[in-house]
Amino acid sequence: MVIRSLVSVVDDDESVRESLPDLLRELGFAVQAFSSAEEFLASDCIGQTRCLILDIAMPGMSGPDLQRELTRRRQAIPIVFITAHGDETVRPRLLEQGAVECLFKPFSDTALHDAVNAALRGS
Amino acid sequence: MDGRRSSGASSFRSDSLERTGMENELSDVVDALPGLVWTALPDGNIDFLNRGWWEYTGQSVAEAIGRGWQAAIHPNDLPELRACWRSMLASGGPGEMEARLRRFDGEYRWFVFRTNPLADVSGQIVKWYGISSDIEDQKRVEKASLERERRFDLILDGLPAHVHILTPVGKPEHVNRQYRDYVGATLEEQQRWETGHVFHPDDRPAALAAWWKSVETGQPYDFEGRRRRADGVYRWFNLRAFPLRDAEGRIVLWYSVHTDIEDRKRAEALLAGEKRLLEMVAGGHSISGILEVLCQLVESTASECHCSVVLVDPSGTRLEHGAAPSLPASFVTAIIGRPVSVDSGPCAMAVYRNERVIAADITSETRWAASAWCPMALAHGLQACWSTPISSTSGKVLGAFAIYYDEPRTPTPQHLALIDQITHIASIAIERAQSDAALRRSEAFLAETRRLSSTGGFSKRMATGEITWSEEVYRMFELDPAAPVTLEQILARIHPEDIPSFDEMLDRQQRGSDYEHEYRLLMPDRSVKYLHVVAHATRDQDGQLEYIAAVQDVTPRRRSEEALAKARAELARVARVSSLGAVTASIAHEVNQPLSGIITNASTCLRMLAADPPNVDGARETARRTIRDGNRASDVITRLRALFSKKHAAIEPMDLNEVAREVITLSRSELQRNRAILGRELADDLPLVTGDRVQLQQVILNLLLNAAEAMSGVDDRPRQLVIRTEREEDDRVRLTVQDAGVGFEPQDVERLFDAFYTTKSGGMGIGLSVSRSIIESHHGTLWATSNDGPGASFAFSIPWRPERVEGARNPGAVWMSAVTDAQHVRVP
Numbered sequence: 045m046v047i048r049s050l051v052s053v054v055d056d057d058e059s060v061r062e063s064l065p066d067l068l069r070e071l072g073f074a075v076q077a078f079s080s081a082e083e084f085l086a087s088d089c090i091g092q093t094r095c096l097i098l099d100i101a102m103p104g105m106s107g108p109d110l111q112r113e114l115t116r117r118r119q120a121i122p123i124v125f126i127t128a129h130g131d132e133t134v135r136p137r138l139l140e141q142g143a144v145e146c147l148f149k150p151f152s153d154t155a156l157h158d159a160v161n162a163a164l165r166g167s
Numbered sequence: 168m169d170g171r172r173s174s175g176a177s178s179f180r181s182d183s184l185e186r187t188g189m190e191n192e193l194s195d196v197v198d199a200l201p202g203l204v205w206t207a208l209p210d211g212n213i214d215f216l217n218r219g220w221w222e223y224t225g226q227s228v229a230e231a232i233g234r235g236w237q238a239a240i241h242p243n244d245l246p247e248l249r250a251c252w253r254s255m256l257a258s259g260g261p262g263e264m265e266a267r268l269r270r271f272d273g274e275y276r277w278f279v280f281r282t283n284p285l286a287d288v289s290g291q292i293v294k295w296y297g298i299s300s301d302i303e304d305q306k307r308v309e310k311a312s313l314e315r316e317r318r319f320d321l322i323l324d325g326l327p328a329h330v331h332i333l334t335p336v337g338k339p340e341h342v343n344r345q346y347r348d349y350v351g352a353t354l355e356e357q358q359r360w361e362t363g364h365v366f367h368p369d370d371r372p373a374a375l376a377a378w379w380k381s382v383e384t385g386q387p388y389d390f391e392g393r394r395r396r397a398d399g400v401y402r403w404f405n406l407r408a409f410p411l412r413d414a415e416g417r418i419v420l421w422y423s424v425h426t427d428i429e430d431r432k433r434a435e436a437l438l439a440g441e442k443r444l445l446e447m448v449a450g451g452h453s454i455s456g457i458l459e460v461l462c463q464l465v466e467s468t469a470s471e472c473h474c475s476v477v478l479v480d481p482s483g484t485r486l487e488h489g490a491a492p493s494l495p496a497s498f499v500t501a502i503i504g505r506p507v508s509v510d511s512g513p514c515a516m517a518v519y520r521n522e523r524v525i526a527a528d529i530t531s532e533t534r535w536a537a538s539a540w541c542p543m544a545l546a547h548g549l550q551a552c553w554s555t556p557i558s559s560t561s562g563k564v565l566g567a568f569a570i571y572y573d574e575p576r577t578p579t580p581q582h583l584a585l586i587d588q589i590t591h592i593a594s595i596a597i598e599r600a601q602s603d604a605a606l607r608r609s610e611a612f613l614a615e616t617r618r619l620s621s622t623g624g625f626s627k628r629m630a631t632g633e634i635t636w637s638e639e640v641y642r643m644f645e646l647d648p649a650a651p652v653t654l655e656q657i658l659a660r661i662h663p664e665d666i667p668s669f670d671e672m673l674d675r676q677q678r679g680s681d682y683e684h685e686y687r688l689l690m691p692d693r694s695v696k697y698l699h700v701v702a703h704a705t706r707d708q709d710g711q712l713e714y715i716a717a718v719q720d721v722t723p724r725r726r727s728e729e730a731l732a733k734a735r736a737e738l739a740r741v742a743r744v745s746s747l748g749a750v751t752a753s754i755a756h757e758v759n760q761p762l763s764g765i766i767t768n769a770s771t772c773l774r775m776l777a778a779d780p781p782n783v784d785g786a787r788e789t790a791r792r793t794i795r796d797g798n799r800a801s802d803v804i805t806r807l808r809a810l811f812s813k814k815h816a817a818i819e820p821m822d823l824n825e826v827a828r829e830v831i832t833l834s835r836s837e838l839q840r841n842r843a844i845l846g847r848e849l850a851d852d853l854p855l856v857t858g859d860r861v862q863l864q865q866v867i868l869n870l871l872l873n874a875a876e877a878m879s880g881v882d883d884r885p886r887q888l889v890i891r892t893e894r895e896e897d898d899r900v901r902l903t904v905q906d907a908g909v910g911f912e913p914q915d916v917e918r919l920f921d922a923f924y925t926t927k928s929g930g931m932g933i934g935l936s937v938s939r940s941i942i943e944s945h946h947g948t949l950w951a952t953s954n955d956g957p958g959a960s961f962a963f964s965i966p967w968r969p970e971r972v973e974g975a976r977n978p979g980a981v982w983m984s985a986v987t988d989a990q991h992v993r994v995p
Contacts, residue, residue: 059764059796066789067767070774128759149763165866 049164052094054084054110055099055126057077064097064156071157081105085113093121095144095163097156099128100134111141122163126151200298200726203268203278205236207295211256220299225271227702241267241275246446248280257883259280259284259292267301296685327427333408335418337362337382344426365399367393373404385410385418402429409497433468437585441466445594454600458490458593465570465589469582476557476593477502477514480568489566489597492515498547505538512540513554520563523586526552528575544571551576553584557593565597587995609737622719625652629676631714643698643720645690662687667737672700679704679712685721697700697725750850764796820855823863823892823900829866831890834875841875841886843906848891856900858945864948867940870904870961877908877959884957899947903962916951935961 051073051164058079065075076093078084082105084096096114100107107125114121125138125146135146144166145159197204198218206215213232221228224239231239240248244266255262267275278299285294291759320343323330329346334698339357347353350365363375381388388408393401408423447457477487484507491499503831505511511526512535522761523639526532529550532541544552551572557565568590570582578586612889617623623639634652641648644660661669665686672684681703688696772789775782827849838845871890878886889905935949942949947965954960 055575059758059761059792059799060767062792063764063767063771063789063796066785067771067774069780117439126763126765139847146917149759150766152766156767 048072048115049094050074050076050089051095051097051160052084052089053077053091053097054079054081054102054107055097056080056102057099057128060099060126067156068097068160071153071160073160079117081107081113082108084110090114090117090119090121095160096121096123097160098123100125101129102139108138108141115142122166124156124159124163146157197722201300203299205297205299206845207297209256209292209295211252211295213979214945220626223270223543229918237801239269241269243267252282255282256295256881265302276301277306278302326424327426329404329427331408331423331425333421333423335382335410335420337421338377340420349396365394367395378408381410383589385412388421388423388446393760394425395495402427404428426765437464437468437588440468441588441592441741444596448592448596451603454489454596457596457600459492461589461593462492464488465585469570469585471572473571474565475499475502475514475569475571477518478597479507479518479564483507486511486518494571495547498549501543510537512538512913513552514569517556517569518564519563521556521558521628523556524552524554525578526554527577544976548573550574553578553582553586556596557590559598561593564870565594565601621723623718623720625714625716625718627676627714627716629679630713640718642716644688645695660688660690662689674716676702681936695722696720697722758800761796761800761803764770765793765800768793768796818857818859820854820857821860821863823856823902824849824853826860826863827867827890827892827902830864830871833870834868838871838888839877840874843875843878843886843888846887846889848889850891850893853892853894853900854968856945858965859941861939863945866941866963867902867904869935869938873961874904874906874908874958877906877910879908881908881957898963899966901962903960905954905958907956907958910953911958914952938963963976975976 048067051068053068053075055061055064055077056079061077065077068075068088073095076087076089078087080102081098084090098110099109107123107127111123114123121141122144123142125143126149127134127146128149137149138146142156144163147155186495194217195931200219203220203223204215204217205220207213213231213236216228216231220226220236224231224236226235226239226265229235235243236981248264250268251262251264255264256640258578262281264280264282265277267281269275279302279924280297280299282295282297284292285296287293323341323343325448326345328343329349330341331339331346332341332345339354339950340356341356350357352360355472362378363371366374374390374392377390378388380863387410387991388406390406392404392406394404399468401601405421405426406430408421409424410418411420411422413419440460441464442459444457444765457499458476462476465474466472473493475491475492475494478487478489479485480487486505486507488499488503502512502514505515507515507518507521509516513526516535517524526534528546529541529552531666536539544550551574552569553576554567554569556567557873559565565838566759568586570578570586574810617637617639621639621643623641623643624637624828625640627633632654634654634657636648636652638648644657646652646656650656658666658669668684669686672682672686675682683702684700686698686700688698690696697720699719699721700716700717702714705713705715707713768789772786775786775789822886827847831845831847874888875886879890884907888905889903891903893901895901939949942963945965947963949961949963951961
């Protein structure tokens with residue numbers, strides 16, 4: 045049996061937490077979805093997660109906040125940011141700070157697959 | 168012997184002397200001689216008298232013989248006659264004497280007594296022969312001639328002129344006393360002078376040329392020139408000379424009369440000077456120039472003096488410089504700026520007391536010691552000062568005119584007359600200068616005012632249709648000021664749309680009442696000007712109707728009003744646009760979220776269907792979720808559309824004071840136009856309120872404009888408008904707009920808020936009815952109350968919610984809460 049890499053999804057939007065895991069599973073990954081950064085940090089999935097798909101704007105701790113927290117904990121998980129704010133200026137900044145990719149919602153399945161693959165290759 | 172002598176009677180009377188025939192014959196001859204004949208012995212005793220003697224004197228021979236004859240001599244003449252006779256006897260030579268001899272009737276007549284001695288061969292005088300002839304008539308003629316001559320001299324000396332009689336070549340022959348006294352020389356001295364000697368060197372050539380011409384042609388001489396007086400002073404004279412001719416027409420002498428015209432010349436010079444001064448005044452010369460000429464005029468009229476004029480400064484407390492052309496600058500400087508008082512000096516005293524101040528001798532002057540004026544004047548060599556106040560026609564003291572002398576002097580009546588004349592002219596000049604200055608100020612002010620307010624004026628005579636424009640109006644119409652104004656020219660400039668109302672105004676003019684009118688000009692370059700006319704109807708002396716009007720170019724005002732209206736219209740849009748700008752990210756986020764779900768679900772669905780075997784249940788589930796997300800996106804769009812269609816409020820926290828200030832800024836010109844005085848009483852401790860900024864602005868604007876309009880007819884009190892904010896006790900904030908307008912009747916209070924209750928013809932307000940519903944949608948109330956004094960107050964109060972404001976720092980988040988929770992605020 046092929047061991048599927050674990051991709052964790054953190055997004056406060058419920059429809060994303062419903063739809064994105066299904067697509068990722070179709071693409072052949074194991075998926076865990078969390079509604080907030082705090083929930084993810086509290087889980088035991090951090091160590092197994094090979095790729096983190098992270099929403100930028102969330103109530104409470106934001107996506108970049110979580111990224112910093114993981115760096116602080118020396119958890120080098122490749123991160124693909126996703127955001128509904130079509131602000132192009134955030135992308136280069138996030139990539140500079142170590143993100144593998146930043147996808148603007150709505151994004152295609154191909155773009156998602158490429159980003160996750162890139163994340164897994166890097167790890 | 169001359170024939171006029173009295174010959175006496177022809178009768179002969181013999182005395183006791185014996186006669187021979189020869190003696191008788193001789194005696195007859197002696198008796199016949201025309202005279203009184205006598206002989207005397209060497210000792211002087213008379214021994215013979217002819218018949219003439221006793222016939223004349225009435226003395227008998229016996230009475231007259233010896234010394235008896237002396238009784239017939241006038242007692243006053245006798246001593247001299249006797250002395251003369253004695254000396255003649257002693258000298259032994261012939262002689263002649265005059266004396267009055269009494270006639271038989273007692274009348275004395277003048278006689279000349281001529282005597283010759285007769286000597287014998289040894290030279291011894293043996294006899295004296297004498298004859299006395301009557302010279303009374305001759306004496307009388309001589310005396311009369313002397314008398315005439317004396318009277319002539321008296322007359323000449325009495326003439327108020329210098330009289331001069333000259334030889335045909337101009338040498339003086341006779342001069343009268345005035346002439347002598349004036350030149351200070353006797354006739355003999357004058358005869359040694361060169362011709363023209365007494366003339367002023369400047370006048371001498373012309374005087375001589377005229378004289379020689381007269382001598383040559385015999386034409387009367389007439390010349391005006393200065394002649395030197397004995398003391399060296401030159402005075403002006405009119406010299407006239409007329410020739411006296413003999414029977415052959417030859418000139419035998421010249422009569423010359425010199426008249427002193429110095430006073431006339433001075434009067435003429437003064438008059439000419441005054442004329443020049445008045446011309447300068449009329450010509451608008453500078454006051455300093457006029458006063459300088461005035462001083463110089465007096466200095467040339469009253470010689471050896473220095474003149475000055477000081478003026479009173481506008482405050483009336485200090486002396487200012489007027490003119491002092493011949494006084495030392497240091498003296499003038501010392502006078503200027505002195506306070507108007509009795510202590511500051513003669514001029515300050517003259518001004519202070521409005522009376523003449525004479526300091527005839529400054530060396531002994533005791534006044535003005537406090538200001539040490541006298542030592543200062545003496546240091547400048549001045550020893551006399553006469554200062555006279557210069558008063559305006561209304562009696563206000565304008566300054567002082569002063570004459571200074573280098574030696575003690577007291578004014579003569581002529582001086583005082585001159586001073587009074589000069590101060591009168593100075594008064595005219597100064598008053599004129601002051602009123603000119605005032606006029607210039609006021610003209611400059613008016614011109615500046617016109618320029619600043621772009622105002623012109625015109626007049627129109629209705630009877631003739633004649634129109635007169637001021638320069639400004641020509642500028643407004645951009646027409647040539649040289650050309651006369653015609654109605655056609657005006658109509659050609661009027662904006663076509665305003666022609667009907669302009670025609671209406673022309674009709675109104677015919678009725679002769681005051682009017683106000685506004686119209687536009689369409690200029691050749693297609694630009695538009697707005698003109699505002701205020702016209703006043705008046706009647707001239709003949710009762711003809713005439714309009715006097717002010718025209719103001721109100722284009723900038725109209726433009727700014729237009730701009731303001733535009734700005735008001737923009738307000739709502741701009742406010743909304745800025746709200747939109749702030750929430751664009753939220754909109755994108757909210758739309759992208761369901762879109763992302765749709766695409767992800769659709770992708771999953773396709774993959775599930777493409778799997779082998781197809782995951783149909785999974786595909787169905789993802790398709791279902793796709794539909795759900797699609798609906799969700801649709802809901803977002805619906806709410807956005809509702810926002811764009813202005814059906815929703817943009818809710819945000821705001822400072823009501825700030826909102827009020829924005830509205831005040833926006834409506835300031837409108838309030839000024841209504842001449843409303845706006846007072847602000849904005850509370851410091853006002854909490855933030857939550858609501859639709861644009862809507863609240865519109866409510867406040869509405870209240871302000873209503874208030875201004877309510878006061879538009881108020882002219883008997885200030886149009887006071889107050890906008891006030893305050894914090895109410897029950898977590899509410901209140902805003903009040905209070906006016907001093909016409910107010911409202913208590914029974915009308917609710918009607919005010921009826922949707923269709925409005926008295927407004929225009930404006931941009933939204934009406935009280937709409938205002939009230941906006942406030943109610945903010946969970947507040949809007950109400951009206953009558954003031955204690957004049958006017959009404961409109962107020963609204965809305966709740967403030969600290970917890971909502973705290974959590975709503977991000978306008979986008981608040982907006983989103985409005986979009987996603989549409990029930991929160993429902994605004995009609």
